[in-house]
Amino acid sequence: MKQQKTSLLRNNAVQTLLASLLCILLGLLIGYIALLLINPAGASEAITTIIKNFMTYSKPATQLKNLGNTLVKTAPLLMCSLSVLFAYKAGLFNIGAAGQYVVGAGAGLYCALAWQLPWYLCLLASILAGAALGAVSGLLKAYCNVNEVISCIMLNWISLYAVNTLLNLVKEETSPYTLNLLNTSPGSALPSLGLGALFSGNKYVTIAIPLSVLVAVAVWVLLEKTKLGYELKATGCNKFAAQYCGMQEKKNTILTMAIAGGLAGMGAALLFLTGFEQWQCTQSSVPGMGFNGIAAAFLGGLNPLGTILSSYFIQHITNGGAYVDKTMYSAQISDFISALIIYLCGFVLFFKFTLNRWLDRRDEKRTKAAQADPQKGGMAE
Amino acid sequence: MEQTYAIEMLNITKRFPGIVANDNITLQLKKGEIHALLGENGAGKSTLMSVLFGLYQPEEGVIKKDGQAVQIRDPNDANALGIGMVHQHFKLVECFSVLDNIIMGVEPCKHGFLQKGEAREKVIALSEKYGLHVDPDALVEDITVGMQQRTEILKMLYRDNEILIFDEPTAVLTPQEIEELMQIMRNLAAEGKSILFISHKLNEIMSVADRCTVLRKGRYIGTVSIQDTNQKELSRMMVGRDVEFVVHKEPAKPGKTILEVEGMTVASKAHSNNAVKNVSFTVRAGEIVCIAGIDGNGQTELVYGLTGLEPLKGGKIMLEGQDITDASIRKRSTMGMSHIPEDRHKHGLVLDYTLEDNMVLQRYFEPEFVSKAGFLKRKAIRDYAARLIDQYDVRSGQGPITVARSMSGGNQQKAIVAREIDKDPELLIAVQPTRGLDVGAIEYIHKQIVAQRDAGKGVLLVSLELDEVMALSDRILVMYEGEIVGQLDPKTTTVEELGLYMAGAKREGA
Numbered sequence: 001m002k003q004q005k006t007s008l009l010r011n012n013a014v015q016t017l018l019a020s021l022l023c024i025l026l027g028l029l030i031g032y033i034a035l036l037l038i039n040p041a042g043a044s045e046a047i048t049t050i051i052k053n054f055m056t057y058s059k060p061a062t063q064l065k066n067l068g069n070t071l072v073k074t075a076p077l078l079m080c081s082l083s084v085l086f087a088y089k090a091g092l093f094n095i096g097a098a099g100q101y102v103v104g105a106g107a108g109l110y111c112a113l114a115w116q117l118p119w120y121l122c123l124l125a126s127i128l129a130g131a132a133l134g135a136v137s138g139l140l141k142a143y144c145n146v147n148e149v150i151s152c153i154m155l156n157w158i159s160l161y162a163v164n165t166l167l168n169l170v171k172e173e174t175s176p177y178t179l180n181l182l183n184t185s186p187g188s189a190l191p192s193l194g195l196g197a198l199f200s201g202n203k204y205v206t207i208a209i210p211l212s213v214l215v216a217v218a219v220w221v222l223l224e225k226t227k228l229g230y231e232l233k234a235t236g237c238n239k240f241a242a243q244y245c246g247m248q249e250k251k252n253t254i255l256t257m258a259i260a261g262g263l264a265g266m267g268a269a270l271l272f273l274t275g276f277e278q279w280q281c282t283q284s285s286v287p288g289m290g291f292n293g294i295a296a297a298f299l300g301g302l303n304p305l306g307t308i309l310s311s312y313f314i315q316h317i318t319n320g321g322a323y324v325d326k327t328m329y330s331a332q333i334s335d336f337i338s339a340l341i342i343y344l345c346g347f348v349l350f351f352k353f354t355l356n357r358w359l360d361r362r363d364e365k366r367t368k369a370a371q372a373d374p375q376k377g378g379m380a381e
Numbered sequence: 382m383e384q385t386y387a388i389e390m391l392n393i394t395k396r397f398p399g400i401v402a403n404d405n406i407t408l409q410l411k412k413g414e415i416h417a418l419l420g421e422n423g424a425g426k427s428t429l430m431s432v433l434f435g436l437y438q439p440e441e442g443v444i445k446k447d448g449q450a451v452q453i454r455d456p457n458d459a460n461a462l463g464i465g466m467v468h469q470h471f472k473l474v475e476c477f478s479v480l481d482n483i484i485m486g487v488e489p490c491k492h493g494f495l496q497k498g499e500a501r502e503k504v505i506a507l508s509e510k511y512g513l514h515v516d517p518d519a520l521v522e523d524i525t526v527g528m529q530q531r532t533e534i535l536k537m538l539y540r541d542n543e544i545l546i547f548d549e550p551t552a553v554l555t556p557q558e559i560e561e562l563m564q565i566m567r568n569l570a571a572e573g574k575s576i577l578f579i580s581h582k583l584n585e586i587m588s589v590a591d592r593c594t595v596l597r598k599g600r601y602i603g604t605v606s607i608q609d610t611n612q613k614e615l616s617r618m619m620v621g622r623d624v625e626f627v628v629h630k631e632p633a634k635p636g637k638t639i640l641e642v643e644g645m646t647v648a649s650k651a652h653s654n655n656a657v658k659n660v661s662f663t664v665r666a667g668e669i670v671c672i673a674g675i676d677g678n679g680q681t682e683l684v685y686g687l688t689g690l691e692p693l694k695g696g697k698i699m700l701e702g703q704d705i706t707d708a709s710i711r712k713r714s715t716m717g718m719s720h721i722p723e724d725r726h727k728h729g730l731v732l733d734y735t736l737e738d739n740m741v742l743q744r745y746f747e748p749e750f751v752s753k754a755g756f757l758k759r760k761a762i763r764d765y766a767a768r769l770i771d772q773y774d775v776r777s778g779q780g781p782i783t784v785a786r787s788m789s790g791g792n793q794q795k796a797i798v799a800r801e802i803d804k805d806p807e808l809l810i811a812v813q814p815t816r817g818l819d820v821g822a823i824e825y826i827h828k829q830i831v832a833q834r835d836a837g838k839g840v841l842l843v844s845l846e847l848d849e850v851m852a853l854s855d856r857i858l859v860m861y862e863g864e865i866v867g868q869l870d871p872k873t874t875t876v877e878e879l880g881l882y883m884a885g886a887k888r889e890g891a
Contacts, residue, residue: 226755227745227751227755230738230757237732237734238731238732240727241727241729243728245742246710246711
């Protein structure tokens with residue numbers, strides 16, 4: 001009965017990490033090949049530019065400032081991926097993170113620009129708006145058995161045009177964009193608490209970044225350590241068993257979607273309340289942030305802490321793409337490369353499966369060898 | 382004697398990391414015989430069959446077909462050698478017809494168009510030859526489980542398989558269907574097919590098999606001729622010790638009324654009639670009341686109504702004098718109702734949860750396991766699970782942290798029984814508590830149920846197995862078409878009389 005030391009490769013977290021890294025490498029490789037096909041001359045330079053992102057600048061101060069920009073956009077992506085992940089753990093596919101993000105942006109910006117409310121109330125409004133929209137999908141699922149994917153997709157579009165209409169009331173007269181937040185209502189902007197100074201005075205770096213990381217930790221704690229997490233996951237894994245043991249599975253479904261929606265709505269606040277972007281009231285496609293959240297959630301191995309890294313990575317290459325020489329490649333090239341990597345994220349599970357198969361074979365060979373060799377030791381009993 | 386074996390598996394050894402699933406096992410199947418493969422859950426039967434079917438490659442040993450060594454690398458090889466299998470869980474496309482399911486994979490085609498006419502004739506001919514009575518044009522979703530199984534059998538026959546493997550085929554059947562299946566198997570063997578019959582039901586093996594090979598914990602115990610053996614010997618070979626078939630229990634000493642049901646009516650999901658019609662009965666402390674009946678006569682809905690999984694259409698339920706007709710499931714549970722559900726995978730377990738998380742499924746909200754702030758007390762849960770595992774002998778790979786899905790059916794059931802009994806209920810509702818289990822586990826669970834009764838609890842047992850009904854109950858209520866048609870005393874009644882009530886041929890007061 002000796003305790004066999006299990007291989008480190010058997011560890012689930014290690015496996016996920018390895019698989020994710022492998023996906024990233026493959027994505028970059030295929031991206032590189034695509035770049036070669038489009039324009040061989042600039043491929044190497046372009047791919048290194050994408051990977052280097054802010055490192056392309058030589059001055060450390062500029063590097064820091066641009067790292068700050070990447071981080072500013074990482075925070076909302078992280079929130080969206082947490083939203084997707086949270087619902088997924090409870091057995092629901094929240095493709096509506098995009099729409100919840102949109103209504104979060106609408107509510108937060110309207111509170112800020114129309115009523116000049118303080119930042120925490122704007123943040124709260126975003127969370128509540130996202131949660132309410134999520135709850136709608138949850139209600140439909142719980143009481144009318146409407147598949148959440150269908151209702152979410154439809155709500156995404158309803159949200160987009162509703163928010164466009166709403167924010168039209170607070171837009172600049174000469175452009176399709178909403179009023180500048182920092183000029184119109186400085187009190188509604190998220191406080192920096194001196195974080196901006198750390199990034200060479202990047203005024204968009206605010207508490208949003210540490211806040212999103214804190215929420216990731218909180219989501220992990222909620223799912224793994226609490227009674228609520230236990231119930232929600234049980235409902236997601238087997239709603240009949242949840243019902244059998246007296247959990248209120250309908251309530252849990254609605255609650256799950258509301259929390260997921262709140263997370264996505266908060267994500268929007270963490271971006272738009274920094275003033276980094278203004279809402280374009282004429283946009284006719286749902287912002288990709290919510291959809292990228294799906295990719296970040298899977299690349300992060302569906303672990304809240306893993307998504308911190310995966311969200312950063314996806315944002316890193318997306319931002320890096322902006323530096324690619326536009327005379328050689330079209331502007332969409334960065335989206336293209338990140339899309340490739342995101343697409344390959346779907347293979348994380350496949351790689352894990354292959355790795356396990358390989359480990360099984362190796363172990364089998366080893367036991368065989370071990371039994372063939374010191375046979376006498378085993379026969380002694 | 383040579384050359385009479387249709388299939389020989391000689392000295393098969395199959396190892397998995399950390400476990401030898403098959404250790405030097407030999408199985409020889411004669412032409413035209415029904416050969417039973419007997420063993421407890423986890424004895425290595427499935428692994429051995431997977432080796433034969435090409436799903437696993439053995440490390441050692443040879444497989445011979447008609448005396449020739451063969452290599453079976455995948456199920457296609459197995460099929461080419463004439464080996465077919467009826468899996469425990471059928472592999473049928475529900476929305477296809479019987480015929481479409483049978484020809485799937487070997488569709489007769491001409492220029493890319495299906496030629497079903499010939500196939501249809503062949504299926505009908507086969508169906509008549511072996512007495513299968515299957516309608517080739519019925520949709521699989523519309524036919525009974527027994528018919529679905531016959532579709533699986535026809536699938537093998539259509540492919541001209543000579544060696545037919547039946548993996549626990551009776552687990553899903555009613556007593557009548559089992560009898561019919563036995564007859565079909567005899568017909569097949571008489572026509573020269575060789576049958577491997579995997580089972581742990583001794584009476585079925587005794588009635589249908591010619592020879593029996595017994596496995597225990599991955600090892601080959603022996604092959605016996607059914608003529609020269611008996612149930613006692615087989616069970617001793619299987620479990621490794623003597624098993625008591627008779628449940629020892631003192632006469633019941635019924636006390637106060639625990640459960641009182643009055644005029645209970647539950648709607649049916651399948652049809653517009655009520656599934657349970659105006660049913661009244663009581664369960665007292667210290668007695669085992671058994672609901673007997675053929676599957677589908679309203680037992681499931683009766684239990685759903687009692688436990689709160691379905692709302693009542695009419696009637697009243699009292700638990701220890703309190704009206705619980707409209708109480709929530711959680712309320713009923715905390716008031717002292719335990720429920721061992723009929724379907725352990727659907728209701729009983731969260732399969733993707735660990736064993737320890739499943740062990741507290743009915744108690745996780747109690748202060749013992751959760752803090753006021755809503756955080757789970759992981760250590761308390763681990764300790765509690767470890768105690769139950771130890772006390773109720775639940776076996777698993779990694780103890781409390783084993784994922785429930787990876788456990789054997791018997792141990793999953795033991796875990797549920799442990800959880801529900803340790804809750805210290807006033808009323809234990811056990812539905813088919815021993816379905817699909819081997820004799821060792823059945824004996825154990827029966828003892829636990831009797832122990833509950835002797836501890837002064839009320840027990841309501843719902844069972845389709847007549848042996849179980851007769852062995853355990855203090856009072857039998859027979860359900861037929863949603864009504865209780867008779868109340869019998871197991872000491873004075875016979876299985877035959879019980880059968881008449883169950884079939885609706887006899888009823889009290891009518």
